[in-house]
Amino acid sequence: MTAIRWILLLSAFVWHSEASFRRPFEIKLQNNEYSDVLVAINKDVPEDYRIVDRLKEIFTEASQDLYVATNNRAFFKEVKILIPNTWSKKPEYLPAGTETFDRANVRVDVPNPLYGDNPYVQQKGGCGEAGDYMHLTPRYVVDKDYGVMYWGPNGKTFVHEWGHLRWGLFDEYGYDDPSGESYPHFYRASVGGVEPTRCSAKVAGYSQHMVTGAPCQLIPQTGVYEPECRFFPDFSGNRATASYMFMHFLSQVKGFCHSDPEGDPLSYHNREAPNKHNSVCGGQSAWDVMNKHQDFARGANPPREVGSTEPDFILLQQSESYRVVLVLDVSGSMQGEPIRRLVQVSRRFIRTTVVTGTSVGIVTFSADASIEHPLVRVTSQADRRGLINALPSNTGGGTCIGCGLLKGVEALESVGPPQGGIILLVSDGQENRDPRISDVIPELLRKRVIVATIAYSRDADPTLQTLALQTGGLSFFSAIRDSTALDNAFTATFEATAGGKGVKLLSEDRTMSGRETYSNQVYVDNTVGENTTFSVSWLDGRQPRVTLETPLGFVITEGDPMYDVTSDTITIEIPGTATPGKWAFNITNNGPDDQNITIIVTSNPVNDNEPIKVSAQVSAVSLDYSSSQPTALRIFASVRRGYLPVIGAVVKVLIEKPPSGQAEEITLLDNGAGADVAMNDGVYSRYFFRFSTNGRYGVSVKVDNSQGDAGYIVINRGLGAPPLDPGTGYIGGGDVQQEPLEQFQRMTTGGVFEVQGVPSGGVSTRDMLPPSRVEDLAIVEVSYADATVTLSWTALGDDFDQGGPAHYVEIRYSRHFDQLADDFHGSASVDHSQVLQGSLTSLPEPGSAMTIVILVPDRGHNVTFVFALRMCDEADNCGDPSNIVTANLEYIPEPVYTNDTLTWALVGSVLGVAVLAAVLALLYRKVWRSKFKPAKSTKVAAANDNPSYVPTV
Ligand SMILES: *[C@@H]1O[C@H](CO)[C@@H](O)[C@H](O)[C@H]1NC(C)=O
Numbered sequence: 001m002t003a004i005r006w007i008l009l010l011s012a013f014v015w016h017s018e019a020s021f022r023r024p025f026e027i028k029l030q031n032n033e034y035s036d037v038l039v040a041i042n043k044d045v046p047e048d049y050r051i052v053d054r055l056k057e058i059f060t061e062a063s064q065d066l067y068v069a070t071n072n073r074a075f076f077k078e079v080k081i082l083i084p085n086t087w088s089k090k091p092e093y094l095p096a097g098t099e100t101f102d103r104a105n106v107r108v109d110v111p112n113p114l115y116g117d118n119p120y121v122q123q124k125g126g127c128g129e130a131g132d133y134m135h136l137t138p139r140y141v142v143d144k145d146y147g148v149m150y151w152g153p154n155g156k157t158f159v160h161e162w163g164h165l166r167w168g169l170f171d172e173y174g175y176d177d178p179s180g181e182s183y184p185h186f187y188r189a190s191v192g193g194v195e196p197t198r199c200s201a202k203v204a205g206y207s208q209h210m211v212t213g214a215p216c217q218l219i220p221q222t223g224v225y226e227p228e229c230r231f232f233p234d235f236s237g238n239r240a241t242a243s244y245m246f247m248h249f250l251s252q253v254k255g256f257c258h259s260d261p262e263g264d265p266l267s268y269h270n271r272e273a274p275n276k277h278n279s280v281c282g283g284q285s286a287w288d289v290m291n292k293h294q295d296f297a298r299g300a301n302p303p304r305e306v307g308s309t310e311p312d313f314i315l316l317q318q319s320e321s322y323r324v325v326l327v328l329d330v331s332g333s334m335q336g337e338p339i340r341r342l343v344q345v346s347r348r349f350i351r352t353t354v355v356t357g358t359s360v361g362i363v364t365f366s367a368d369a370s371i372e373h374p375l376v377r378v379t380s381q382a383d384r385r386g387l388i389n390a391l392p393s394n395t396g397g398g399t400c401i402g403c404g405l406l407k408g409v410e411a412l413e414s415v416g417p418p419q420g421g422i423i424l425l426v427s428d429g430q431e432n433r434d435p436r437i438s439d440v441i442p443e444l445l446r447k448r449v450i451v452a453t454i455a456y457s458r459d460a461d462p463t464l465q466t467l468a469l470q471t472g473g474l475s476f477f478s479a480i481r482d483s484t485a486l487d488n489a490f491t492a493t494f495e496a497t498a499g500g501k502g503v504k505l506l507s508e509d510r511t512m513s514g515r516e517t518y519s520n521q522v523y524v525d526n527t528v529g530e531n532t533t534f535s536v537s538w539l540d541g542r543q544p545r546v547t548l549e550t551p552l553g554f555v556i557t558e559g560d561p562m563y564d565v566t567s568d569t570i571t572i573e574i575p576g577t578a579t580p581g582k583w584a585f586n587i588t589n590n591g592p593d594d595q596n597i598t599i600i601v602t603s604n605p606v607n608d609n610e611p612i613k614v615s616a617q618v619s620a621v622s623l624d625y626s627s628s629q630p631t632a633l634r635i636f637a638s639v640r641r642g643y644l645p646v647i648g649a650v651v652k653v654l655i656e657k658p659p660s661g662q663a664e665e666i667t668l669l670d671n672g673a674g675a676d677v678a679m680n681d682g683v684y685s686r687y688f689f690r691f692s693t694n695g696r697y698g699v700s701v702k703v704d705n706s707q708g709d710a711g712y713i714v715i716n717r718g719l720g721a722p723p724l725d726p727g728t729g730y731i732g733g734g735d736v737q738q739e740p741l742e743q744f745q746r747m748t749t750g751g752v753f754e755v756q757g758v759p760s761g762g763v764s765t766r767d768m769l770p771p772s773r774v775e776d777l778a779i780v781e782v783s784y785a786d787a788t789v790t791l792s793w794t795a796l797g798d799d800f801d802q803g804g805p806a807h808y809v810e811i812r813y814s815r816h817f818d819q820l821a822d823d824f825h826g827s828a829s830v831d832h833s834q835v836l837q838g839s840l841t842s843l844p845e846p847g848s849a850m851t852i853v854i855l856v857p858d859r860g861h862n863v864t865f866v867f868a869l870r871m872c873d874e875a876d877n878c879g880d881p882s883n884i885v886t887a888n889l890e891y892i893p894e895p896v897y898t899n900d901t902l903t904w905a906l907v908g909s910v911l912g913v914a915v916l917a918a919v920l921a922l923l924y925r926k927v928w929r930s931k932f933k934p935a936k937s938t939k940v941a942a943a944n945d946n947p948s949y950v951p952t953v
């Protein structure tokens with residue numbers, strides 16, 4: 001029998017899940033001072049010293065604004081700016097240590113095509129969870145007038161983004177995102193009337209058609225204004241003091257919304273506004289969320305008067321070439337298969353993973369340590385051969401990990417200052433000689449060396465993980481009998497710390513029975529292809545036979561010059577660029593007995609093309625199941641080409657569970673429901689909770705587009721402003737398309753997490769998990785004639801966002817917002833007789849859109865209903881109540897348009913769905929200026945005299 005283990009990386013365990021996947025630089029807040037804030041400039045940004053000067057200005061301004069916005073509780077004290085090694089050297093730059101671009105909290109990088117020059121934060125977590133990074137473009141940074149004109153004062157814009165990045169706040173304005181996410185610009189307030197979506201409700205302004213400038217008209221189908229209607233704030237005389245997450249650019253706005261009834265009424269939270277912040281955070285104010293964050297929880301960092309909020313800046317530069325020392329354990333316990341496997345993987349690493357120009361050295365250790373090969377800059381095949389020949393083969397003696405680490409530092413020091421050098425330590429972790437790891441950590445920290453650790457045994461010492469964590473390296477766990485796991489740990493380290501660009505197309509461990517032929521295929525897409533390498537390795541048995549067929553039908557097999565055989569590996573290197581398409585291969589076990597083989601296919605981007613890449617992450621490193629709340633983990637995989645999200649791909653996760661490594665497969669979704677906070681952003685997410693027992697769980701991710709359904713979203717517009725004249729085709733300029741992608745596949749590891757407190761027998765034996773909370777409830781339509789309201793949301797599963805469909809949905813409503821918000825259970829519930837279309841009980845599969853038409857008991861002037869719902873399973877486990885929506889049931893006549901306004905209304909509606917709110921507001925401003933006579937000249941004049949207010953995203 002053939003045992004297939006498609007999961008490659010099954011036991012590639014990262015103890016520190018965040019570790020692997022771009023664990024951001026750890027910002028500290030102590031004594032009201034933020035330190036260790038890392039800003040990094042991408043190496044593709046052309047050298048421009050103004051960027052550094054302007055970053056200093058922006059941070060200095062933001063620091064003061066932040067201090068005020070947090071009521072004197074936080075400001076920037078120390079900011080590190082990382083200059084790329086593509087820029088020229090200056091004496092004032094210190095050499096970078098553990099600071100890398102990937103870990104930066106703030107990136108200065110070429111624009112993300114989806115956002116142009118809009119500052120934004122990559123946010124994949126839920127309410128209160130930190131974002132991944134803030135992205136500023138070089139133009140935004142350098143061109144102050146441009147930045148201030150379109151987004152408002154630099155410092156305040158930065159504080160808005162900081163709210164996303166640090167405290168996990170969300171936007172408090174309505175928007176129509178091209179990705180499909182949409183929050184209404186207006187809603188029906190429970191006090192009557194149409195209100196703009198805003199915080200605080202004291203922000204003054206007026207509403208009008210954004211293109212024509214005509215007064216907003218109510219639309220009977222929705223009960224609110226037409227989609228092109230926008231709220232325009234008064235720039236002068238606006239008294240509202242919040243919120244930064246709404247219109248930070250208003251001069252009086254100096255803080256975040258709060259829910260303290262005794263506090264400033266001008267910044268009081270508006271929990272009725274149907275914005276993303278209220279939806280995701282369940283109606284909590286920004287301060288409610290911030291007060292739960294470690295920065296401020298339990299009164300941490302109380303207000304303090306400070307003399308100056310000016311930050312100190314530390315300029316760092318990445319070293320010109322990456323330096324990696326392999327520090328390999330050759331102690332007695334590594335004898336036999338472990339050392340053979342380690343050498344096999346190291347050989348592949350040196351041969352194909354290490355990028356030309358990287359310096360590599362080899363150190364081994366047992367009871368003491370020695371440099372087997374000094375650091376050498378790899379520029380030729382001969383250099384690689386020299387390193388491969390220096391790999392160890394003999395084992396014996398005790399284990400002195402501290403000796404190995406010190407020898408690694410010595411190897412780095414022999415070619416220059418050690419900081420920023422990378423030590424890749426592989427050990428089975430049973431140290432039994434001095435110095436110990438803990439003895440040498442201070443020295444490693446002082447020398448600012450990055451240590452990545454691979455614990456090559458199930459019971460390795462957790463100090464290895466601490467070591468990596470403290471020095472900014474990654475930390476992996478790899479079972480002894482697993483080559484792909486080990487290989488993956490090597491390549492992930494190289495990619496994260498040493499600028500590796502290669503992608504893994506296939507990585508598979510497989511047991512083949514005697515004489516068996518195994519057939520499979522791999523797709524090479526046109527974002528990769530250079531130096532594509534197929535490698536097949538074995539440890540025991542006879543040399544297998546490999547045949548590989550190119551998409552053009554050529555067959556490569558033994559005897560071909562590309563077919564290279566060593567004692568335990570067959571490597572086929574395709575010179576130049578591999579033809580895109582399907583590469584089929586057969587592997588035959590030539591012996592009579594079972595044979596374990598490892599198949600790894602890697603490729604590199606062509607020229608400097610961005611390849612499609614996948615990276616994966618889990619939401620927590622350790623989880624305690626014994627708490628009373630049902631607990632689940634979220635698994636994320638980002639599939640992108642550069643910054644462009646790839647949507648529609650099939651993303652599967654295999655979770656290897658203890659004790660025996662039994663695997664469970666789940667499919668991740670990018671639908672904005674359940675675990676997924678934002679739809680169509682290329683981040684696919686899902687909950688996982690079927691824990692079998694206490695222990696370590698490994699996650700690996702496979703992305704497949706063999707069906708060819710995936711594509712990426714492209715927005716065809718230039719940087720900043722789109723073409724501005726409505727007469728000259730700006731509609732095309734705001735076009736959103738999904739570009740289809742050819743077949744491709746990718747694999748990666750998603751780390752490891754540890755679970756404690758799992759009930760015996762595992763958690764799936766009893767149905768105790770509720771469906772997830774619905775966060776996207778929306779009013780689709782309101783009908784006065786029928787007295788009906790149509791609601792929609794994304795269906796969730798029996799258990800969080802999965803399992804079968806939920807059993808039933810409980811919809812409750814009230815005439816008063818506060819009643820429903822404060823007492824969901826005491827509010828009226830919708831019964832079957834009120835459901836005209838759809839059903840409360842036969843629910844669709846999780847992830848599908850649900851629509852339901854409800855007959856309401858009243859209609860007429862000033863009749864408003866608010867709705868919320870929760871989904872429940874058979875065991876009556878119910879999710880938390882959803883976001884709240886409001887519908888008004890008064891009679892509204894069809895709006896009347898003059899010919900002229902109609903034309904513009906049509907243009908506007910195309911735009912309305914097509915472009916970001918940002919662009920719309922921009923457009924309004926320019927069009928207004930150039931083409932139209934203001935309808936309300938006084939107010940518009942005020943708007944024109946002031947910065948335009950494109951909401952930041
Ligand atoms: C509309 O109803 C709300 C709440 O039921 C009430 O507070 C408000 O005064 C009413 N407004 C008008 C104009 O009747």
Ligand SMILES: *[C@@H]1O[C@H](CO)[C@@H](O)[C@H](O)[C@H]1NC(C)=O
Nearest residue numbers: 355356530531576604605607
């Ligand atoms: C591909 O291989 C050639 C020859 O070894 C090397 O010069 C080149 O840098 C490699 N390209 C990449 C992207 O690794």
Ligand SMILES: *[C@@H]1O[C@H](CO)[C@@H](O)[C@H](O)[C@H]1NC(C)=O
Nearest residue numbers: 519547548549555584585586
């Ligand atoms: C693999 O084996 C099958 C069955 O013998 C054969 O049809 C196919 O052409 C082989 N493919 C390659 C790439 O050798």
Ligand SMILES: *[C@@H]1O[C@H](CO)[C@@H](O)[C@H](O)[C@H]1NC(C)=O
Nearest residue numbers: 481482511540593594595596
């Ligand atoms: C192949 O790998 C499996 C799983 O690691 C192991 O149990 C088995 O003994 C190995 N077989 C051989 C022939 O090495």
